[in-house]
């Protein structure tokens with residue numbers, strides 16, 4: 001019988017209340033294209049709250065990743081190392097420039113790239129290592145930085161999940177020569193779609209502005225540095241309008257409150273679900289070097305059929321719990337290019353990881369319904 005309790009979605013976009021006010025202000029200013037008042041506020045927010053050298057608001061984390069591939073001057077035949085357990089965009093951005101992606105397995109106990117397995121994949125063709133801080137939890141940065149320095153390889157942080165999270169006290173997004181954030185509506189801080197390119201190495205800044213402005217030097221023109229702007233490089237349209245920036249700025253002003261609430265909900269899941277261990281279920285363990293930014297709470301089921309049964313069980317109770325990435329090395333598009341190396345932990349997380357509803361407005365009662373539903377499932381499975 002279908003449950004008649006109200007639906008608990010996986011995600012519900014949170015509004016601070018100031019979004020439409022700021023959008024109205026942006027409209028009143030009469031400048032709706034990019035790089036106006038609110039875009040500058042967003043850039044300043046990130047550049048003052050985090051040790052990021054230069055920030056550029058873009059349409060999405062995907063756009064920021066594409067820009068980073070342009071800026072590294074990726075050429076056909078270059079190799080780029082990354083985890084296979086990630087979103088398509090992490091790889092696509094580099095494949096579009098002709099790179100061959102070399103996929104590395106995740107750790108056995110956490111879905112971040114296994115830093116101990118990277119070195120065996122480095123070759124003379126390796127141009128970059130792209131890491132993903134899954135669920136906003138830092139990768140093993142000391143080991144990764146040791147390799148990028150030893151082999152002089154660029155490091156890109158795909159920090160789509162990782163706003164306001166830290167490795168040994170240093171903000172994620174500040175380690176790579178470039179890093180990329182997402183403000184998609186499922187993230188902690190949102191603008192519907194949206195992203196940020198962080199540039200920590202001075203040498204990429206001038207060209208980044210050009211690539212973001214369709215290959216023109218318009219940004220320098222608007223600063224009065226040149227008397228006309230023209231086509232100087234390749235590029236595309238990566239800067240969002242002031243409407244997006246205004247929405248995002250309202251969210252950023254509530255960052256501390258958003259993080260506190262999400263971390264509260266995350267910890268509540270961790271505490272109340274701890275007993276699931278007796279059913280063989282694993283819960284996320286945050287390494288001592290990392291912080292948790294409450295982006296995502298996951299559990300790891302014993303196998304795929306158990307996970308599918310649990311998803312259906314919760315769905316009947318009007319609760320949406322969802323799996324995450326499919327392994328990219330076995331994807332229809334890229335399988336033919338993969339070496340054939342088995343990546344068992346990637347497959348395990350692809351089959352067994354389940355994400356639970358977690359959003360700012362999730363009430364304790366709703367969260368208890370999710371928790372009780374999971375226990376009910378395991379006690380009868």
Ligand SMILES: Cc1ncc(COP(=O)(O)O)c(C=O)c1O
Pocket residue numbers: 059060061062063086087089090132158160161181182183184194195
């Ligand atoms: C690790 C990772 N990178 C990149 C992206 C793409 O982000 P966006 O939707 O902002 O392009 C996602 C999407 O959630 C992601 O999970």
